[in-house]
Amino acid sequence: MDKTFDQCVIGAGIIGLAIAYSLTRAGQAVLVIDGEGMAEGASGGNAGAIAFADVEPLASISTLLKSPRWLADPLGPLSLPLSHASRMLPWMVRFARACLPDAHAASTKAQAALLMLAKAETEVFFDQAGLAHHLRREGALYLYAGRRAFDAAAGLWRLRAAHGVAFEPVTGPRLAELQSGLGSAYTHAMYVPDWLMVSDPYDITKALGDRAVAEGATFRKARATRLVPQEAGVTIALEDGTSVAARQAIVAAGAWSAALTRQLGDAIPLEGERGYNTTLPPGAFDLRRQLVLAADGYVITPLASGIRVGGAAEFAGLTRAADFRRSAAMLRKSRRVLPGLATEGGRAWMGIRPSLPDTLPVIGRAPASSRVLYAFGHGHLGLTQSVATAQIVRALTLGRQPPIDIHPYRADRF
Numbered sequence: 001m002d003k004t005f006d007q008c009v010i011g012a013g014i015i016g017l018a019i020a021y022s023l024t025r026a027g028q029a030v031l032v033i034d035g036e037g038m039a040e041g042a043s044g045g046n047a048g049a050i051a052f053a054d055v056e057p058l059a060s061i062s063t064l065l066k067s068p069r070w071l072a073d074p075l076g077p078l079s080l081p082l083s084h085a086s087r088m089l090p091w092m093v094r095f096a097r098a099c100l101p102d103a104h105a106a107s108t109k110a111q112a113a114l115l116m117l118a119k120a121e122t123e124v125f126f127d128q129a130g131l132a133h134h135l136r137r138e139g140a141l142y143l144y145a146g147r148r149a150f151d152a153a154a155g156l157w158r159l160r161a162a163h164g165v166a167f168e169p170v171t172g173p174r175l176a177e178l179q180s181g182l183g184s185a186y187t188h189a190m191y192v193p194d195w196l197m198v199s200d201p202y203d204i205t206k207a208l209g210d211r212a213v214a215e216g217a218t219f220r221k222a223r224a225t226r227l228v229p230q231e232a233g234v235t236i237a238l239e240d241g242t243s244v245a246a247r248q249a250i251v252a253a254g255a256w257s258a259a260l261t262r263q264l265g266d267a268i269p270l271e272g273e274r275g276y277n278t279t280l281p282p283g284a285f286d287l288r289r290q291l292v293l294a295a296d297g298y299v300i301t302p303l304a305s306g307i308r309v310g311g312a313a314e315f316a317g318l319t320r321a322a323d324f325r326r327s328a329a330m331l332r333k334s335r336r337v338l339p340g341l342a343t344e345g346g347r348a349w350m351g352i353r354p355s356l357p358d359t360l361p362v363i364g365r366a367p368a369s370s371r372v373l374y375a376f377g378h379g380h381l382g383l384t385q386s387v388a389t390a391q392i393v394r395a396l397t398l399g400r401q402p403p404i405d406i407h408p409y410r411a412d413r414f
């Protein structure tokens with residue numbers, strides 16, 4: 001393959017493929033490479049929510065306050081194995097700094113801007129790609145175990161209201177109408193109608209990649225090992241000893257992106273934040289919409305492939321073996337939420353979120369070279385922010401003004 005492409009997108013997750021589709025539609029000759037295949041990373045097995053309401057960054061005082069309780073439970077929502085803790089220290093210090101009031105207000109504003117762009121563009125994008133049938137509009141239910149837990153979340157809902165998020169407090173018959181069969185502890189909920197779901201994250205990501213190829217993009221299963229920028233373009237060295245050339249390279253390699261940016265001289269504090277889930281057979285429960293158990297850090301989701309139960313955050317790097325006791329623990333807890341849930345016959349999965357300490361992604365030109373663009377670090381919201389990210393990258397590539405101010409997402413902010 002000695003053709004020179006306009007764009008080489010490294011990583012075929014939802015971020016890389018949304019960019020690849022968008023640039024192909026803009027008339028660019030696009031090559032997408034991925035060492036594993038399309039949708040094989042975090043994008044293939046996540047919870048499938050396009051969560052426009054999630055304006056509050058994870059780096060917040062409320063997360064800090066919950067952390068000791070979460071960490072105390074060995075199979076709880078947050079885990080940091082001792083062997084990884086010292087390596088994580090600089091990241092944790094940055095996370096703590098991002099929780100301070102001014103920093104938190106700035107990242108809330110930047111996260112909300114990305115989500116508002118996502119809200120404006122996502123349906124149009126998937127519609128144009130012929131993939132609107134993968135979107136579902138049942139909204140989500142944030143569940144609370146009692147009035148006190150519901151009241152304790154009031155500040156978060158005020159913040160969301162201030163950013164234009166619509167929601168409805170529900171209890172009693174209205175709650176039962178939105179979801180029957182809830183456990184008796186779950187008496188209060190917040191219903192968020194403007195919350196898109198995808199039928200299945202693997203299906204929509206793979207279908208988007210196939211659409212990009214149908215529009216003219218080239219896909220190659222290959223792992224990039226090094227980027228060598230030159231004056232007129234960039235050479236991408238591959239693991240098999242060959243290389244490809246493009247006018248511009250876009251690093252969208254999710255949690256693995258830092259290995260490539262480091263070689264260019266950009267040290268970005270990207271951590272792998274591992275999440276777990278179990279997908280039960282479709283008949284496991286008559287689930288009407290996504291249930292969010294915010295206090296316990298997991299969700300229960302109806303997908304075309306079944307009922308998916310999972311979430312949690314384990315900071316254990318990129319290579320450690322998965323600990324599926326975590327997915328089993330969330331499945332056990334979900335029996336309290338849905339006592340009738342049939343928990344047999346599930347398939348466990350672990351995926352690695354690309355997480356930055358201030359909860360914002362990196363989107364923009366690499367400080368080290370104008371021939372390289374970065375688009376990674378979307379943490380818990382990669383599916384949600386994929387279309388917005390693609391719109392920004394498209395504008396930068398075509399020399400246009402990005403649709404929102406991208407200063408907060410710059411690579412050299414750390």
Ligand SMILES: Cc1cc2nc3c(=O)[nH]c(=O)nc-3n(C[C@H](O)[C@H](O)[C@H](O)COP(=O)(O)OP(=O)(O)OC[C@H]3O[C@@H](n4cnc5c(N)ncnc54)[C@H](O)[C@@H]3O)c2cc1C
Nearest residue numbers: 011013015041042043046047049224254275381382383384
């Ligand atoms: C349990 C869980 C639930 C989640 N739920 C949601 C949700 O409901 N909504 C939401 O918006 N987000 C959710 N997320 C987050 C979301 O999945 C991620 O933010 C998103 O998938 C990141 O997309 P990506 O394309 O950057 O990374 P990935 O999908 O991980 O893709 C990166 C790709 O790059 C490839 N790659 C890496 N290095 C190289 C290299 N050197 N050369 C070539 N290829 C390379 C990998 O093989 C991989 O395919 C969830 C995550 C988890 C773990």
